Amino acid sequence: MNLKKLHSVYFLGIGGIGMSAIARWFNHLGIPVYGYDKTPSPLTAALEKEGMQISYTDDSSQIPAFFKDQGENKLVVWTPAVPESSQLYAYFRDNGFLIRKRSAVLGMITKDMESVAVAGTHGKTTTSSMIAHLLKHAGHNTAAFLGGLTQNYQNNLILHDEGSTEAPIVVVEADEFDRSFLQLHPNVSIVTSIDPDHLDIYGDAEQMLEGFISFIRLCNPKGQLFIHQKAFEKIKDQDLGTASIHQYGLTSGAVHAANIKTGTVSFTFDFVSENERIEGLELRVPGFHNIENALAAIAVGLYYGLSEKAIRAGIETYKGVKRRFECIHTSEKITYIDDYAHHPEEIRAFLESVKAMYPGKRLTAIFQPHLFTRTRDFATGFSESLSLADEVVLLDIYPAREQPIPGVTSSMLLQGISSPSKQVIDKENLLSYLTQHPPEVLVTIGAGDIDRLVIPINKWIKDGE
Missing domain, CATH: 3.90.190.20 (Mur ligase, C-terminal domain)
Incomplete structure (x- = not known):
């Protein structure tokens, strides 16, 4: 499927933070976007202002005639947050519409791009937005699909420059819910944490571990895996593929922080790795856990060739994500x-x-x-x-x-x-x-x-x- 040649797209659950980023991507391409969500929100209001047509009634009569009547080049993007008992879902299913989960569509969008996928039961939104900001601020051609609204860009979608001669790097938040992250094809993978969660989906903690192991194995065999020490300890005896593995932690690991100082406005710390030391970094999004997120982001930035000056400037200008500290x-x-x-x-x-x-x-x-x-x-x-x-x-x-x-x-x-x-x-x-x-x-x-x-x-x- 050539996603860029679609006539129109309908999103079931368009107000979700992950769904809305993909909706914005299609809208940016000039493809008409329609959608349904259960209740209006500031995010759906923003999408409507950007030109998307949204209904808040679970009724097939609300589907625009343009979408119902056009030819084959149309797509329904669905999130399991909308139950299969939904009247809209039933209509699309029973009338032969092409329905794909959000995760599958995200995988299709990013499969031919150099991609950085950030997974973890905690910290993935902040870490992925940090990586995207470090690369973007340093002048790299960067795109990002994020699980939160970045304060720097006031959006959950960062668009790359299609006219650039530099091949884009896309940063993707890799969601473990419903095993969505198994649709991705990362060149660089980050795992911030693996704590039991979504047991309604996985059944038990062991099955969740298996899900993360499967995600890690998807990384390009010649790629890079940056993983928190605590997460690595849980899966270290498993076959994790051939990507190079780098462990990080707050005060220990191949990548860690030193000279941490807390404040009411910012935290300062030194970044320490086997080959680099960057002293006196100021992170204006406080929290020990945010220092850990920054360690992973900086390590990825260094992998992509960012200078100490670029790292320092990127960290100091990072404003965080809406509703994260x-x-x-x-x-x-x-x-x-x-x-x-x-x-x-x-x-x-x-x-x-x-x-x-x-x-x-x-x-x-x-x-x-x-x-x-x-x-x-x-x-x-x-x-x-x-x-x-x-x-x-x-x-x-x-x-x-x-x-x-x-x-x-x-x-x-x-x-x-x-x-x-x-x-x-x-x-x-x-x-x-x-x-x-x-x-x-x-x-x-x-x-x-x-x-x-x-x-x-x-x-x-x-x-x-």
């Missing part, structure tokens, strides 16, 4: 940070960094669990990680693609949380609660719709100052 408000009275963390290990890494940045300050964490199965499978881990906060406020579970599971609620986490203050609160009562219990350092955490509380909370803070 995003500082919403800071003043002497209160600091407010928002983060996408939705796995116990992500929450632990996030809260440890916040506590290091604001020692002695009372830390209030508002957490919205994401998925009933994830809450059930990792309840103990969630409780332990959240216990790093002085005060924990739990919102109801965000169901996403799932139906409720009897007995699985946010309240089940309370018993294992050792924080002095802990409770479950309805979103409608949150601002009233904060008024009665003013925080010093406030964080909102989760991958559901908790992001819709960011603006109201920020307004509440400003109104109170």
Whole structure:
């Protein structure tokens, strides 16, 4: 299939962060893009402003006649976040439309390009956006399909210069959900972490390990694998193919950091590898885990020939990703940070960094669990990680693609949380609660719709100052 010769494309679940990047790619090519999503969002509003036609009703009558009636050169891109019971999905299936998963289409788009694929249960969005920024900022012809909105480019799609004489490098976020990353063909692979997750898809942790091993084997035999030490320890006895393997870690490994200094605005560190040392790098996206992400990104940048000057400039100008350790408000009275963390290990890494940045300050964490199965499978881990906060406020579970599971609620986490203050609160009562219990350092955490509380909370803070 020649994707560039398609007459039009329809996206089932166009508002997803990964889907929207591909939709933007087709739209950039001048191919008419249509789509469906369950609810409007700032992202779907942006897509409509860019010229895409979107419906929010699961009904085949909403499909534009132009897409229904044209010839064979049309494609339906589907994400499993939209169930097969969807009326739209059933219509496309029953009427012989060509339906491909998002992951397969991404694989087709990137298969003939030099590609860098970033996988991992945590850190892949930040790491992939860092790599893309380092290369782009240094003048390399770079494209990227990302799982978040970069603050540098205000987009989840970075386009390469098609008129350039330099062959493009495409950076791809390699999603393990639904084994999507097995559709890619990387020249360089990064694995930031392999912690159990998506057990509703994989069944158990061993099957998930097998998925990551299969992904690693897809790397070009003459390519490069950059893998976190903790991830490598879990699979070191397996056949990982013939790509050159480089381990990295915060303070140990062939690639590591030294002289780490924490601050409320930035972290500084030295990059250390077997052949390079770059001292005094300033990363303005705080967090020990973000230093680890930067180590992998810098190692990839050096592999592609970036100079120390280019590395330093790229790291210092990197602004981060929306909802990844995003500082919403800071003043002497209160600091407010928002983060996408939705796995116990992500929450632990996030809260440890916040506590290091604001020692002695009372830390209030508002957490919205994401998925009933994830809450059930990792309840103990969630409780332990959240216990790093002085005060924990739990919102109801965000169901996403799932139906409720009897007995699985946010309240089940309370018993294992050792924080002095802990409770479950309805979103409608949150601002009233904060008024009665003013925080010093406030964080909102989760991958559901908790992001819709960011603006109201920020307004509440400003109104109170």
